[in-house]
Amino acid sequence: MGIICPAVREEPSLHPLRSATPRRYLMCPPEHFGVTYTINPWMDPAKPVDVALAVAQWEDLRDRYRSLGHTVEELVPRHGLPDMVFAANGATVVDGRVLGARFAHREREAEAAVHLEWFRAHGFPSVREPVHINEGEGDFAVTASYLLAGRGFRASPLSHGEAQEFFGRPVLGLDLVDPRYYHLDTALAVLDDTTDEIMYYPPAFSPGSREVLRRLFPDALTAGDEDAAAFGLNGVSDGLHVLLPQAATGLFEPLRDRGFEPVGIDLSELLKGGGSVKCCTQELR
Numbered sequence: 280m281g282i283i284c285p286a287v288r289e290e291p292s293l294h295p296l297r298s299a300t301p302r303r304y305l306m307c308p309p310e311h312f313g314v315t316y317t318i319n320p321w322m323d324p325a326k327p328v329d330v331a332l333a334v335a336q337w338e339d340l341r342d343r344y345r346s347l348g349h350t351v352e353e354l355v356p357r358h359g360l361p362d363m364v365f366a367a368n369g370a371t372v373v374d375g376r377v378l379g380a381r382f383a384h385r386e387r388e389a390e391a392a393v394h395l396e397w398f399r400a401h402g403f404p405s406v407r408e409p410v411h412i413n414e415g416e417g418d419f420a421v422t423a424s425y426l427l428a429g430r431g432f433r434a435s436p437l438s439h440g441e442a443q444e445f446f447g448r449p450v451l452g453l454d455l456v457d458p459r460y461y462h463l464d465t466a467l468a469v470l471d472d473t474t475d476e477i478m479y480y481p482p483a484f485s486p487g488s489r490e491v492l493r494r495l496f497p498d499a500l501t502a503g504d505e506d507a508a509a510f511g512l513n514g515v516s517d518g519l520h521v522l523l524p525q526a527a528t529g530l531f532e533p534l535r536d537r538g539f540e541p542v543g544i545d546l547s548e549l550l551k552g553g554g555s556v557k558c559c560t561q562e563l564r
């Protein structure tokens with residue numbers, strides 16, 4: 280009979296038990312990093328860049344991943360490609376299938392082939408050179424149910440259909456409207472890829488896309504202006520640890536309240552190129 284013993288009845292928890300799963304990341308050291316052109320509002324070629332500091336900050340991020348038990352593969356940087364450090368833009372990998380990138384700006388075009396070459400040399404059996412413009416995980420985010428796909432500044436809306444067909448996952452197009460948040464990963468991060476848990480900055484999206492996000496992710500963590508401007512949404516989660524810019528201080532407590540362990544990272548030099556933690560990190564799923 281249905282006798283319920285109150286002592287063992289489970290209480291709904293405000294602090295769900297989180298667990299990290301080991302990840303494999305592809306990163307590219309910023310040895311040739313620089314701001315020599317302007318393709319987003321953060322880039323100012325007049326501001327000097329300290330390459331040695333950029334390398335040290337990047338190494339700290341890489342070592343942090345390794346100390347958390349993740350695998351980090353390194354892509355050899357090329358001279359003349361100062362944005363290569365933003366490795367997230369080079370491809371999107373889901374279930375071992377690789378959709379390469381096609382960059383919107385001429386200045387970054389040559390990065391796409393370097394990534395394709397790396398995947399072919401590392402035994403990925405299904406590698407597609409895309410027909411339509413997409414900048415890898417800059418505009419594609421993988422949740423349990425969807426491939427969230429940004430558009431408006433970089434990725435062509437046609438790349439969404441291409442990705443859906445290639446991965447066999449439902450693609451959800453989201454319109455970006457603020458040039459400071461030109462890639463989806465500057466305005467939205469996946470916190471738990473087993474349960475569709477995300478955080479995002481609503482003003483970066485069109486009213487319709489905001490409504491879509493509200494409907495599909497009613498429990499999402501939303502960020503305010505200051506944390507968004509500190510690139511707080513450009514974070515990487517392993518299911519437990521959320522690595523994000525340390526300046527995004529307003530996100531730490533809400534993440535802890537949800538049972539995550541925020542890990543603050545200082546990538547101030549790379550911010551001059553308009554990128555941070557997630558931009559430097561391509562996940563090899």
Ligand code: ARG
Nearest residue numbers: 319365367417462552554558
């Ligand atoms: N300077 C680079 C660009 O504008 C930064 C890319 C940042 N990457 C990212 N995944 N949001 O293309």
